[in-house]
Amino acid sequence: MLFPELLYSSLSSCCTQSRTHCQHSTPAAKMAMSSILNTDDIKKALDAFKAADSFDHKKFFEMVGLKGKSADDVKKAFHVLDADNSGFIEEEELKFVLKGFATNGRDLTDKETKAFLKAADKDGDGKIGAEEFVALVHE
Numbered sequence: 567m568l569f570p571e572l573l574y575s576s577l578s579s580c581c582t583q584s585r586t587h588c589q590h591s592t593p594a595a596k597m598a599m600s601s602i603l604n605t606d607d608i609k610k611a612l613d614a615f616k617a618a619d620s621f622d623h624k625k626f627f628e629m630v631g632l633k634g635k636s637a638d639d640v641k642k643a644f645h646v647l648d649a650d651n652s653g654f655i656e657e658e659e660l661k662f663v664l665k666g667f668a669t670n671g672r673d674l675t676d677k678e679t680k681a682f683l684k685a686a687d688k689d690g691d692g693k694i695g696a697e698e699f700v701a702l703v704h705e
């Protein structure tokens with residue numbers, strides 16, 4: 567790691583005081599969505615779905631340029647959206663998914679969140695795994 571102090575700065579103090587005994591796992595450095603996607607494209611896509619209940623994930627992923635990205639890049643985006651690093655995008659995280667693209671992204675409505683989850687959650691466990699996300703984006 568080039569900048570360990572940056573990486574650990576967000577962890578609780580036990581990690582910085584005695585890292586060897588710390589029970590927290592080292593988080594993978596989160597990438598910014600803007601390093602994966604073009605910020606102008608993100609802005610345009612967010613503008614296109616400004617109205618409540620207008621969200622269309624297929625068109626959105628196309629507009630932000632994610633659809634054309636490799637599975638590796640889509641997974642990087644997935645990890646940005648998995649805010650608590652659980653390995654899944656849960657319903658609560660999905661509601662705020664547009665904020666993962668830009669801080670001024672709106673919240674999805676409950677209806678949009680449920681429709682999005684239903685489209686992505688192929689195995690029916692109520693959350694979106696990385697593979698499910700990649701499949702949805704490339705669909």
Ligand SMILES: [Ca+2]
Nearest residue numbers: 648652654656
């Ligand atoms: Ca999560």
Ligand SMILES: [Ca+2]
Nearest residue numbers: 687689691693
């Ligand atoms: Ca699932």
